[in-house]
Amino acid sequence: MDGDQTPEEQIEIGDQEQNPQLDDNVELTIAFKFSLDQRVMEGCIISAVLEPRGQSTIVAVSVTNKIIIKDTEASLNITETIRCIAAAPFGEGYDCIIIGTDASVICYDVHNNLTVFRNDVPDGVNCFAYGKLGDNEEAIYCGGNCCIWGFDRYGANTYWTVTGDQVTTMCLSDYDGDGETELVIGSPDFEIRVFKNDLMRAELMETDEITSLSHVAAGCFAYSLNNGTIGTYVLKERQWRIKSKSNVSKIFNFEEEGLMVVVWKQGKVDLRFAHNGEVLSRHSVSNIVASATLMKRGDEDMVTVVGLDGKITGFQIQKATHGAIDKTQQLIREFGQKKHNLMMELSNYEQEEQLTEQERAGDFRIPADTDVAVLFVVNCESQLLSLRVEASHDIPIRGVLIFAEGLFDGESYIWIPPNEHQSRSTIDIPLVIDKDSTNDLHTKVFLGHVDSNKLMVMENTRILPRFCRFTLLKDEYAKFFFMPTGYIKFEINTKAAKLSDWVQESFTIDSSLVEMFDDAEGEFKFMGLRPKHDQSLMFKISHAQKTFEIYHDSIETMGAIVQSYASFFQIQDMECVAHFPDVFKEATEILEELEPMTEVRDRLTAELQERQTAVREVIIRAEDAIAIDNIPDARKCYIRLKANDAAARQAANLRIFQKYSEIFRWNNQDRCVKSLRRLNKIIENCARLRVGEPGRQIVSSCRSAISEDNKQIITKVLQYGASSQ
Structure with missing residues (x-):
């Protein structure tokens, strides 16, 4: 068992052949340590090659909303609040920094000191993924609130689709093994969604908020949850999972296919096999982890862990000198435990054979052919679904243990009969189902007479239907x-x-x-x-x-x-006609609200930009006046600067805080984002009423209608499909 697991937590391993090419005689060792001398923002650390033929360097976001680059005194000041950063090879032999804020995505070229592009993203950017998706060219994909945007190296919008909730993490991986990568996204609603181009391919239900996703091997991606669970999916099937008391900061593949690195927020760093989660090597740092990345040093990749205090520790992978000895000792311990269990079982059989008939009668023996039936029953009067457990031969049920992820608090349920029901051989356990998802119910039933000191354990597995x-x-x-x-x-x-x-x-x-x-x-x-x-x-x-x-x-x-x-x-493809009056009415109301809200936002944005331009112009005039020693003109310019600065601040406050009417009781921008998010949710739900190409066309047609300001046809598309245009 891992040191970060509680005694009752287990590793679930699916059927998969061991990979004989992987060397388990490796370990992580510390290669370097240094500090950025600044506190950094959690999750906002990357490594990038910022100069042609340059070396990989660390780029981070400080808690003061500045982008800092290791070994340079300069820092990038971004006026908007930074949420995430990434690196993309948009330069000629070097990387550009991709910055996600609460209102836009910015591509910055450090080598040439210029902004390559800046695109507005109304609901902000939460995460990035770079690569090639399906037939599309390589692009940077941005996850927002219910939408995903894709931009190429020139800033052109090459991809857009909607999803059911916020996108908090994403990666590109070959989910179905067809040789093309799919976009895998995670959301706070406990679902992992897989997109094939712009059409959702699959939904994978988990038990908590998805916090991290990473491609770790061919046809395999790893995930982590907010409750400390990590695991992998291989070609549509979950292979294993481990539930820990710690939370994951970062997961990525390292060095060779089949190995993955898991960095925990509390400072642990694990090197694991991707196919079964077995730990090859473990190390730790003493500070709380902000994030981690892979950084090139020469020809070798280094696991670089960055703490919230800016302290950086680099790890390298190398052959372990004591690995073979440790493996032998581990095998000896495992076989010793198996021998002990078998000897105990043999001793119980020998004691049972030595019992006399009289002793057998008083020993409350359970017949060898005793069986336990586990089935679902419905009480129509109370409208309740129950799990019924029945033991044959009227053998009393002394307890039931049920494990089902996401169904019970803590994923398990224990039933122990009260005193008045100690001899019951049939029990009903109520099930309260909140979500439509298939679930495996693993039950352990403990049988035995009330006065017996021995219990029989019967195991059973039932599949809970999706609906x-x-x-x-x-x-x-x-x-x-x-x-x-x-x-x-x-x-x-x-x-x-x-x-x-x-x-x-x-x-x-x-x-x-x-x-x-x-x-x-x-x-x-x-x-x-x-x-x-x-x-x-x-x-x-x-x-x-x-x-x-x-x-x-x-x-x-x-x-x-x-x-x-x-x-x-x-x-593969299925079209339908949908009729949901309340949903379509809500979509119509949102579309009617969006137009005036967008006009107000655009007007205030233009006014703010005009004021900011005036401020910059006055600053330049004042500096020119000082340069030619014209102090009176400089004094006049600074007086104008003060007035223009006050006007710009007022315009910014109007854009952010002003309430525009009695209908909109809160900030216009916030209301606009929420309305767009709900509209995107409606579009996705209507797309899921179709299958294949008709579903994809719903999304693309609605996007075109919104961009072309042809909003009146959106409700018709949602109801009758894209072919109705």
Whole structure:
């Protein structure tokens, strides 16, 4: 076990062959130490080659919002608040610094001391990723609030798409093993989203906010969560994960394929195998880590860890002199533990064989053929889903341990019977489902008579269906059905021949009722279970018209159902007609609000720029007057400077703080960003109601309509699809 894990935390390892080419006889050693002599901002540290044929150097952002470069006295002053920085090879043989602020993205060429481009990003930039995405040329990708922007080396906008939440981290990795890289993004809503070009390819549900993503090997990317979990995905499947008490600062690949470095905020630095998470070497620094990066020194890559106090420690990888001995001792300990466990088990069998018949009768023996059934049951009266555990031969259940990530607090649940239920052989454990996601329930059931001092442990695994909070409604419970107002309608695909298979896999439904979906025709009503028991679902199928209608009021859930349906039957492209009156009304209201808000923002921005230009002009005149010893004119210029500076400050305050009307009770810029974020969310939800190219066209058509100020067609596109234009 790792030193940063609690006793109950385990490593989950998927099936994967060991890589014989990896050398596990390596370790991290300290190569250098120095200090920037300034406190730095968390997460804002990179290494870059800033001069032609130059050496890699450290670039960081100080807590005073300045960009500092190691071994130089100069610093870059940015008027906007810096959120993140990156390096991109936009120069001729050197890197440019990419700066993400709360309002724009700036590309700065240190070698030529010029700004290559500066593009406005209304909702700010939270993170960067540089590289080649699919068929696109290499570009810098910027993650914002519900949008992703891509800019080439000249600042041209080459990519734009929307996503469901803020983008807090991103990386480029070959997710599906097709030889082309996909864009993998992480968000605070616990989801990892994978984009193939500008179309979302997959959603991976995790148990906490995604804090870091990194490509670490071919077809493999690593992730970390806010609760201290780290792990990897290899070709769509999660291979392993480790939950720690610490939080991760940075993850990246190092030296060779198959190795990854994990830098923890508390100062630990781990060198691990990417395919199973095994630690090869561990080191630490004494200060709290701000971030880490790889820095070239000669031909060797150095793991460079930067503390919040500006102290920098560099690590190199080298052959370990004691690794073989440590590995042998570890194997001896493991085999010794296995031997001890087997000897204890053998001793128990020998003691049992020596028991007499009378002793056996008083020993409350459990029959060898005892079985435990674990199944899902629905209480329609209370609209509650429960996990039922039944033990055969009326053997009392003394306790149940359930592990399911994201379902329970702490990811586990323990049931111990109260005194009055010590002899029960059947129990029901209520399940409260908040999210539509497939989950594995691993159960350990402890069986034994009340007076027995020995317990039998039975293990079982059940898969919780993705839409388990819906169950097929029986006629006697029709009062629990609420007719939804939202629906989608699409043509029945020839691939979707056996609907019962998909329904049985995705919903909570009695096996005896599944057959009715084989030749489905008519209406099928589903009741919502707690906590969202007031949300009903209905299928309306007509083979004569070859149409499939799904009624439900939550557009997010509807999108998940459509994607599940298409994925199960391997449908590549699917168009639909959508009807969500409340959502489309909200989109219309946002579009109507955006135009005056944008006009006010543009007017105030132009006024501010005009005032700033006047200030710069007066400064130049004053300096010229001093240079020719014309003190009276210089005095007049400085008087004008004071007045223009006050006017510029007033314009800036108006742009930032003024309330423009009784409708907008808060800052116009803030309201504009929130409205754009909600509009992007609506566009993404409507795109997920389609599959493949029709979904991608929804995003691109809405983007074109917004850029061309043709907002009146957006609602029509959301409802009828891009082909309706």
